Amino acid sequence: MEFKSSVDYQERIDQLVGDRNPHDILSSTLAQFHHLLAGLEEEKARAVPVGSWSVNDVLQHLVDAEMVNGYRLRMALSSYRPQLPGFNQDYWVERFNTDRTLSKILADWEMLRAYNLRLIQSINGDELNKEYLHEERGVETVYDLLHLIAGHDLIHLQQVKRLLNS
Numbered sequence: 468m469e470f471k472s473s474v475d476y477q478e479r480i481d482q483l484v485g486d487r488n489p490h491d492i493l494s495s496t497l498a499q500f501h502h503l504l505a506g507l508e509e510e511k512a513r514a515v516p517v518g519s520w521s522v523n524d525v526l527q528h529l530v531d532a533e534m535v536n537g538y539r540l541r542m543a544l545s546s547y548r549p550q551l552p553g554f555n556q557d558y559w560v561e562r563f564n565t566d567r568t569l570s571k572i573l574a575d576w577e578m579l580r581a582y583n584l585r586l587i588q589s590i591n592g593d594e595l596n597k598e599y600l601h602e603e604r605g606v607e608t609v610y611d612l613l614h615l616i617a618g619h620d621l622i623h624l625q626q627v628k629r630l631l632n633s
Contacts, residue, residue, distance in 0.1 A: 473604065480618025489610075489617035490587050496620040497573075497580050500526070503627060504569065511631075512569040520560065522630050525623050526572045527564040528556055533579040536616050540586060543599040543609050550600045587613065 484492065504512070504522070512522045520528065535554055542549045564572075595610040607615075 479622060480615060483621040484614055484618045487617075489613035490584070492617035492620060493580070493587065493613075494584060496617075496624060497577060499624060500627065501573070503624070503631065504573070507569065507631070509569060516630065516633060519630065520626075522627055523567060523569055523572060524560045524564055525627055525630070526569070526576065527567060528560050529620070529623055530572060530576045530579065531556065531559045531563065532616070532619060533576060533583060536612065537579060537583045537586070539599065539601075539612060540583065540609065543597050543612065544586075544590070544594055546599075548598050548600060548606075550602060553601065553603045 507522065515521045515524070531554070539551050542551055590609065590613075595608065595613075597609045598606055599609075599612075601607050
């Protein structure tokens with residue numbers, strides 16, 4: 468799925484997340500991916516449709532994003548309005564997804580998600596309003612980041628469903 472602008476992307480996230488608690492979404496999406504991918508052959512997981520990522524590429528991107536967003540959360544919670552970088556998601560997938568099996572990618576994501584969920588569970592109401600400066604999106608809060616991460620999961624869940632049905 469391609470978005471015309473960051474505004475389109477944010478609108479899609481807002482639609483998917485709605486008024487649901489980001490923690491609830493983040494606590495359940497990995498299980499949804501496991502259910503969706505049960506029995507998927509490695510060859511199909513590695514198949515790259517024209518102009519898209521493979522299922523493995525999407526999942527590796529989610530691992531990368533989990534690591535980056537865990538860092539962003541920790542920096543936002545422990546510093547006064549830190550400036551946080553973006554990252555080149557396409558390069559990361561290309562560079563760090565060589566010869567990775569579906570099971571290894573999922574295992575990495577499970578570990579990082581469990582680590583980040585423990586942190587997210589500990590965030591108090593005041594901390595949700597802590598700000599950071601994203602180099603591409605500007606000033607955001609910890610709550611904004613949690614909302615973004617949850618929507619990001621949901622966007623890629625839909626993407627993987629489309630890839631499996633193509």
